[in-house]
Structures are given as C-alpha cells and as structure tokens.
Amino acid sequence: MTSELLWYASRATGVASIVLLTAIVVLGTLLSGRRARPATAAVRTALHRWLSLGMVVFLVVHIVTAVSEGFVKIGWLAVVVPFVSGWQPGWVGLGALAVDLMVALLVTSWLRPRLPERAWRAVHWAAYALWPLALVHGLMLGTANEPVLRGVTIACAAAGASFVAWRSLSSPADRNRRRDVLAGEWS
Amino acid sequence: MRPNAKLLDDLTAAGLTGRGGAAFSTGIKVRAAFRNRADLIVNACDGEIGASKDAVVVAAHLDELIRGAELVAPHYRQRVLFAAHRGSPTLAQLADARLEVLAVPHRYVSSEASALVSLAQGGLGRPFAKRVDPVDGGRDSTGRRVHPTVVLNAETVWRVAQIAQHGPGWFRARGTHAEPGPRLATVTGYLSRPTVVETEAGVPLRELLDAAGGLPGDARSVLIGGLGGAFLTADEALGVRWSTDDLRRYGAALGPGVVTVLDPTRCPLDIVGEFLDYAAGETAGQCGPCMFGLPAVATAWRQLRRSGSDAALGELRRHLGLLPGRGACAFPTGVARFGTSALRVFAGHVEQHRAGACSYRREAAHAHA
Numbered sequence: 001m002t003s004e005l006l007w008y009a010s011r012a013t014g015v016a017s018i019v020l021l022t023a024i025v026v027l028g029t030l031l032s033g034r035r036a037r038p039a040t041a042a043v044r045t046a047l048h049r050w051l052s053l054g055m056v057v058f059l060v061v062h063i064v065t066a067v068s069e070g071f072v073k074i075g076w077l078a079v080v081v082p083f084v085s086g087w088q089p090g091w092v093g094l095g096a097l098a099v100d101l102m103v104a105l106l107v108t109s110w111l112r113p114r115l116p117e118r119a120w121r122a123v124h125w126a127a128y129a130l131w132p133l134a135l136v137h138g139l140m141l142g143t144a145n146e147p148v149l150r151g152v153t154i155a156c157a158a159a160g161a162s163f164v165a166w167r168s169l170s171s172p173a174d175r176n177r178r179r180d181v182l183a184g185e186w187s
Numbered sequence: 188m189r190p191n192a193k194l195l196d197d198l199t200a201a202g203l204t205g206r207g208g209a210a211f212s213t214g215i216k217v218r219a220a221f222r223n224r225a226d227l228i229v230n231a232c233d234g235e236i237g238a239s240k241d242a243v244v245v246a247a248h249l250d251e252l253i254r255g256a257e258l259v260a261p262h263y264r265q266r267v268l269f270a271a272h273r274g275s276p277t278l279a280q281l282a283d284a285r286l287e288v289l290a291v292p293h294r295y296v297s298s299e300a301s302a303l304v305s306l307a308q309g310g311l312g313r314p315f316a317k318r319v320d321p322v323d324g325g326r327d328s329t330g331r332r333v334h335p336t337v338v339l340n341a342e343t344v345w346r347v348a349q350i351a352q353h354g355p356g357w358f359r360a361r362g363t364h365a366e367p368g369p370r371l372a373t374v375t376g377y378l379s380r381p382t383v384v385e386t387e388a389g390v391p392l393r394e395l396l397d398a399a400g401g402l403p404g405d406a407r408s409v410l411i412g413g414l415g416g417a418f419l420t421a422d423e424a425l426g427v428r429w430s431t432d433d434l435r436r437y438g439a440a441l442g443p444g445v446v447t448v449l450d451p452t453r454c455p456l457d458i459v460g461e462f463l464d465y466a467a468g469e470t471a472g473q474c475g476p477c478m479f480g481l482p483a484v485a486t487a488w489r490q491l492r493r494s495g496s497d498a499a500l501g502e503l504r505r506h507l508g509l510l511p512g513r514g515a516c517a518f519p520t521g522v523a524r525f526g527t528s529a530l531r532v533f534a535g536h537v538e539q540h541r542a543g544a545c546s547y548r549r550e551a552a553h554a555h556a
Contacts, residue, residue, distance in 0.1 A: 034475065118330050177479070181472025185292045186311040 013062035033172030201355035207340030208443035223335035231341035234298030235413035240371035255348035295469035300338035313471035314516035376448035412442035415521025417528035454547035474514035495541030
C-alpha cells in the first residue's frame with residue numbers, strides 16, 4: 001500500500017517535473033538574445049529562475065520516491081551514475097545524466113556572479129541536452145501505459161521543440177547588429 | 188638604489204598622469220609593468236577627434252620618446268610596440284626609425300588601451316572588459332589569455348624620459364598641484380592658426396586660444412576634449428582656466444588636451460548631430476548600451492533638430508541617461524557627457540528649432556536668394 005502510494009507520487013512528480021522543465025526551457029529560449037523589452041525580460045527571467053528552483057523540489061520527491069518504492073531495484077547510486085540501475089539501466093541512465101547536468105546548471109547559476117560569463121554560458125548550453133534526456137526518460141519509463149500522461153509528455157516535447165526551433169531560426173537584434181558592426185574594419 | 192626603483196620614486200614624486208585622457212597615475216602603471224615584466228604599447232594614435240599632439244611628440248621628440256620607452260620596458264624580453272593609425276605620417280616616421288609598429292585601424296575605439304592590447308596579440312582592435320587590468324594579464328573578449336601589457340600615451344612616455352633626466356622638481360615647477368607638469372594641447376577648429384602648444388594646467392584658456400591666433404569675435408562655442416568632452420560658450424571659454432578643477436563646473440576636463448572652436452557659420456545642432464552620427468557608427472558592437480544606445484542617441488538628436496519638441500528632448504535625455512558608466516570602455520560615458528553638455532550650451536538654439544526658425548537656415552536661404 002505504502003509502496004503503491006510512493007509509485008503514484010513518483011509518477012505524478014515526474015510528470016510535474018517535465019512540465020515545469022519544459023516551461024523553463026521555453027522561458028529560456030524567450031530570454032536568449034535580448035529579444036524582449038527590459039520589463040518583459042525581467043518578468044521572464046524571474047519566472048525562469050524561480051520555476052527552476054521549484055522544479056528541483058518535484059524532482060527530489062520524484063527521485064526519492066522512485067528509488068525507495070522498492071518494487072524495482074534502482075539503487076541510490078543510479079541517481080547520479082548513469083546506466084547502473086538494476087531496472088531499465090538505459091532509460092534510468094538518461095534520467096541520471098539529466099540530473100547530473102541539472103546539478104551543473106544549478107551550481108553554475110548559483111555561482112554566476114563569481115564566474116566568467118563565458119563559463120556560465122558554456123555550461124548553460126547543456127540545458128538543450130538536459131531537456132531531451134529528461135523527455136525520453138519520461139516517455140520510455142513513466143508514461144508508457146498511461147495515454148493521458150504520455151499525451152502530456154508528447155505535448156511538452158512538441159511545445160519545447162517549436163520554441164527551440166524558433167530560437168535557432170529567428171535572428172535577434174543583438175546578433176544582427178554585432179554582425180553588421182563586425183563587417184567594418186577592425187584590424 | 189636600483190635604477191627601476193629610482194624611476195618609480197621620481198614618477199611618483201613628479202605626479203605624472205596619463206596624457207591620453209584618463210589621467211591615471213603613471214607611477215602606479217609603471218610599477219605594475221615592472222612587477223609583471225609587461226610589454227609596452229606606446230599609443231601615438233591621437234585617437235580623440237581633433238588631437239594631433241602625439242604626432243608632434245613623434246615628429247619632434249622621437250629620441251626622448253624611445254628613451255622613455257626603454258625606461259618603462261628595460262628588459263630585452265619586454266616587447267615594445269609603437270601604435271599609430273594605419274597610413275598616417277606618424278606611423279611612417281615610427282617605421283622609418285626601425286621601431287616595431289602597430290598599425291591601428293581608423294576607428295574611434297581602436298586606440299583605446301585594451302583595443303590596442305587585443306590588436307597587438309592578433310585580435311581585432313576592439314576594447315574588452317578589464318576585470319583584470321591588462322598590465323596584470325587577464326583575458327580579452329574572446330577569452331584568450333592576455334600577455335601582461337602596459338599601454339601609455341606617447342606624450343606620457345616622453346614625459347617619463349624628461350622626468351628621468353631633469354627630475355621631479357623640474358616637472359612640478361609647472362602646472363597646478365593637482366595636475367603638475369608641462370603638457371601638450373591641440374588647439375584647433377575655427378581659428379586662424381590651429382596648432383599644438385606646450386603649456387601647463389591652470390593657464391587661462393584664452394592663452395591657448397591666443398597661441399592659435401585668438402578666439403575669433405564671431406565664435407560662439409568651444410569644445411574641450413573632443414567627442415569624449417564637453418562644450419563651453421565663448422564667454423565661458425574666455426573666462427576659465429584650463430584645468431580640470433576649473434573645467435569641472437562645465438562637465439569638462441583636460442582629457443587628451445584637445446580644444447576645438449566650433450564653426451559659428453553652421454548650425455551647432457547640425458555639427459553636434461554629425462559628431463553623434465559618427466559616434467553611432469564607431470561602436471565595436473560588443474556592449475548593448477553602446478551598440479544600441481549610441482544610435483538611439485543619434486536618432487533622438489536628429490529628432491530634436493527637426494522638431495525641437497519636449498518629447499524629442501525627453502527621449503534624448505532618457506537615452507543619454509542610460510549611457511554613463513556602462514560598457515567595457517569609456518566610449519558611451521564620453522558620448523553621454525558630450526551630448527549632455529551640448530544640450531546645456533545650445534539650449535537657446537534648440538528653442539529656435541522648436542519655433543521652426545533656425546537662424547543659420549534663414550541666413551543660408553537668404554544667401555541663396
């Protein structure tokens with residue numbers, strides 16, 4: 001009974017995490033390249049940051065319940081070390097990779113005032129690997145036999161992918177201006 | 188006492204500051220250069236609009252300039268580069284003297300210290316953020332490690348040689364307590380004999396103008412410090428001493444020692460607009476406040492020139508207010524100072540534009556008829 005409750009909790013927080021993560025990624029694409037007016041960007045930045053911290057809570061519950069549920073043997077090590085889970089090592093491993101990247105993102109964002117902007121930015125690009133890893137992890141494990149949950153995950157994938165595509169195809173004012181200026185004589 | 192320590196003591200006692208405009212203590216910079224065995228870039232670009240004093244230093248005092256460079260960078264492993272604009276007579280003179288030269292592109296910000304450092308190590312001539320001063324190394328805007336390099340204005344290096352030879356007492360005998368020593372000034376613009384004069388801080392500005400033939404009776408305004416400087420009315424210019432303490436009340440400073448008399452036969456808003464259009468085109472496209480802010484200021488100025496309206500004035504002030512202190516170099520700060528002081532000195536003329544009756548346009552139309 002307890003175990004079943006844990007299983008449901010793990011499912012629910014997993015889905016909540018992927019929804020939040022997708023929202024965070026979408027906000028991130030909207031923030032890149034100084035596309036928005038400063039006031040709008042400030043609201044988006046705040047949402048991006050606070051949702052990230054909020055998602056960590058769901059993710060921790062997701063992981064703790066999944067591992068301690070006990071019906072399948074995942075093991076605590078598999079939370080951070082990929083591909084060592086006793087059950088579905090591949091798909092659980094993708095989740096572990098996502099956790100590792102997320103820790104890196106959180107720590108660098110925490111230390112951002114003390115890091116070179118370049119270093120923070122380089123690590124932050126990992127978000128684009130983190131999100132698909134988490135999506136596939138969720139799609140293949142949690143929601144396989146549950147059409148509604150699977151629908152949520154697929155909707156997240158579609159929404160996120162379209163924003164990422166928009167971000168990479170549209171050219172922000174910053175990039176255009178920098179390119180125009182660089183075309184001048186500088187050496 | 189080791190010769191190095193003697194030079195540092197002399198520079199500190201003399202109170203020599205950088206003559207490129209920033210007026211930072213040369214003694215502190217040279218101390219850091221010794222500590223890091225830094226390369227030296229002698230900046231003879233005359234980068235400020237109107238300036239030509241570095242050209243005079245190279246043309247008339249090259250031996251002392253070279254001696255000064257040897258004093259700042261005495262070790263054989265310290266590379267010494269002489270920077271001047273590509274194609275300039277100054278660059279040719281430096282090259283003819285078999286000095287290692289750095290040909291600098293004709294861009295306003297390319298003669299800024301960090302831009303020269305970037306160019307010298309094979310990068311683009313664009314400034315970078317100096318979280319670590321280049322004299323201590325650090326990294327440029329592409330993330331490449333910077334070899335410790337000290338950048339000194341050509342006049343500054345020449346003064347180093349003079350102080351080493353004549354001593355700090357000789358140096359301090361001229362100028363003010365805050366701004367000691369002889370210094371060069373470029374006096375140019377609407378004058379009968381534009382010139383470079385050796386003078387000192389604290390002299391009446393009128394004296395500098397007299398050296399260039401005197402301020403013409405019809406002159407109305409004087410620009411102190413070029414595109415990074417500030418305007419004075421003709422009356423203010425005739426009554427003020429040429430020192431930062433005295434010029435401060437007009438928002439001006441000695442800076443790189445440029446004094447430009449504006450052409451009184453042209454609409455001052457047109458002249459200022461040309462400066463601002465030029466500034467907008469000279470951003471290195473790196474920092475947002477500069478690459479978007481300067482074109483915004485130039486556009487707002489054009490709007491003000493057309494309409495003279497309060498809305499245009501408000502928009503201009505808003506954009507000018509966003510620039511000071513921002514960006515990797517002082518370019519946006521300087522342009523904001525320039526634009527703000529133009530608004531102060533030409534406020535009366537803005538009123539004419541508001542009424543749709545610029546007196547210069549009327550005269551021009553008259554001349555046509």
